[in-house]
Amino acid sequence: MTIRSGPGDGRLDPSLTVIMSERRQLINLAYRLLGSLAEAEDVAQETYARWYAMSPRQRNAIDSPGGWLTTVASRICLDLLGSARARRESYVGEWIPEPLPDRTEWINGRSGGTTVDPAERVTLDESINMAFLVVLESMTPAERVAFILHDVFGYSFTEVAEIVGRTPAACRQLASSARRRIRATPASATPSAQQAGIVRDFKQAWEAKDIHALIGLLDPDATAIADGGGLVSAELRPIEGGEQIARAFVDLAGRAPNLTMLERSVNGQPGLVAQLDGVTVAVIAFDVADDRIKHVWAVRNPDKLRPWTG
Numbered sequence: 001m002t003i004r005s006g007p008g009d010g011r012l013d014p015s016l017t018v019i020m021s022e023r024r025q026l027i028n029l030a031y032r033l034l035g036s037l038a039e040a041e042d043v044a045q046e047t048y049a050r051w052y053a054m055s056p057r058q059r060n061a062i063d064s065p066g067g068w069l070t071t072v073a074s075r076i077c078l079d080l081l082g083s084a085r086a087r088r089e090s091y092v093g094e095w096i097p098e099p100l101p102d103r104t105e106w107i108n109g110r111s112g113g114t115t116v117d118p119a120e121r122v123t124l125d126e127s128i129n130m131a132f133l134v135v136l137e138s139m140t141p142a143e144r145v146a147f148i149l150h151d152v153f154g155y156s157f158t159e160v161a162e163i164v165g166r167t168p169a170a171c172r173q174l175a176s177s178a179r180r181r182i183r184a185t186p187a188s189a190t191p192s193a194q195q196a197g198i199v200r201d202f203k204q205a206w207e208a209k210d211i212h213a214l215i216g217l218l219d220p221d222a223t224a225i226a227d228g229g230g231l232v233s234a235e236l237r238p239i240e241g242g243e244q245i246a247r248a249f250v251d252l253a254g255r256a257p258n259l260t261m262l263e264r265s266v267n268g269q270p271g272l273v274a275q276l277d278g279v280t281v282a283v284i285a286f287d288v289a290d291d292r293i294k295h296v297w298a299v300r301n302p303d304k305l306r307p308w309t310g
Contacts, residue, residue, distance in 0.1 A: 019051065022066045026073045032148050033077040034084070035097030035133050037307055043080070047073045067159075074145055074163045081141035092230025094238065096297050097133040098304040099283040102265035127152045130267045130285035130297050135185050139178050146171045147178035188289045195288045196263070196270035202286070202293065203261050203272055209250045218242030219292040229301035232281075245296065273308065280308040 023044055030040035047069055051059065062068045088095045126132060127148070136144055145164055149155040150171070157168040157175070164171060188195070198217060205213035224245045228234025239245050253259070259281075262273045266285045274282040283305060287295035299305065 019048070019065055019069070022069050023048075025066070026069060029070065029148070029153060030073055030077050031100070032127055032133075032136070032152060033074070033144060034080060035137065036304075037098050037100060038303070039080065043073050043076050046076055071163050074149065078141055078145050078164060081144060092228070093234055093236040094225045094227050095137075095229075096225060096227035096299050096304075097130065097137070099130065099271075099285060099297075099299050099308075100128060100267050101307050102268075125268050128267050129269050131185065131188070131287045131295065132182070133267070134295075134297070135182055138181055140174075142166070143174045143178040143181075146174035147182075150175045151179065186289075188287060190288045190291070192270065194291075195286070198288050198291065198293065199270040199272060199286055200263060203263065206249050206253055207261060209253050211246050211250050214246035214249060215243050217293055218245055219289075219294045222292070222294050222296065224248065224296040224298065226298045227301050227304070229303065231302055232300050234298070234300045242292075280305050283308055 026044040026047060027037070027040045030043040031037055034040055034043070050072055051065075051069065059065070136148075139147065142164055146157075146160050149160045149163065150157060155163075157171045160171040160175075161168045164174075166174070190198075202214065202217050205217065220242045221240075222242045222245055224235075224239040226234035235248070239248050256276065258276060260275045262275065264271055264273045264283075266272075266283055269285065271286060272284040273280055274284065281300065283299045285297045285299075286293050
């Protein structure tokens with residue numbers, strides 16, 4: 001897309017490079033706020049539409065275009081989060097955040113900014129794993145925005161307050177409440193290489209229809225959730241218990257003998273991609289703790305598999 005400085009003058013907008021360099025930051029932020037890459041891209045597009053809807057004089061009066069873009073994108077996300085709950089009440093089956101393939105991240109963090117207590121920070125890598133995103137879904141829109149902006153992207157509570165329209169003290173309380181939710185669901189301390197080995201063992205046991213091996217890999221209290229969105233077949237309710245999950249996967253292997261399983265990074269952690277005749281039909285994320293799989297998230301909704309095609 002080429003944006004020019006004025007009608008008919010043929011000159012490129014000199015601020016275009018600076019403005020467009022913020023796009024990755026906006027998508028990274030919006031994805032964490034919404035749990036959907038497609039919606040995050042829409043938010044970035046809407047943010048730019050609002051930027052270029054202003055006159056050149058209005059744009060030139062903005063001291064920090066990047067800050068303006070982040071503020072607008074965050075407010076759009078806040079509005080979307082408010083309506084998302086109503087949309088998900090009518091969603092067919094369980095809703096799972098849209099899974100990300102490897103190398104979707106482009107930034108290492110916010111440059112500059114204020115110093116934040118490391119104990120109150122979440123790294124960008126941690127903030128995209130599926131377990132983390134699922135916990136974010138339990139937060140109120142305001143909690144989620146305050147927490148992500150402060151704890152993940154390092155914005156001060158004064159800056160967060162300007163974005164969400166609350167006092168800095170109120171934003172501090174929102175982030176604190178969100179942090180308690182995160183701490184109530186401890187992150188896996190299992191090294192990535194060990195997780196990969198467990199996921200590989202799961203894949204091999206699944207392919208072999210070895211129900212006893214699968215049960216041995218799953219925590220007895222494990223939970224499996226599938227997301228078909230009403231567009232493809234999927235369990236409408238969570239499957240509870242390691243043995244029940246193992247039986248469900250063995251049954252699936254029997255009904256889909258031509259399924260090809262690939263080991264892939266899903267939201268920065270070891271996962272599996274299921275393909276049928278070269279087409280991705282499911283992306284599976286895992287939460288591993290104490291050498292056992294505690295959660296399985298299988299995304300089958302084709303609308304959420306767009307980044308995995310091609």
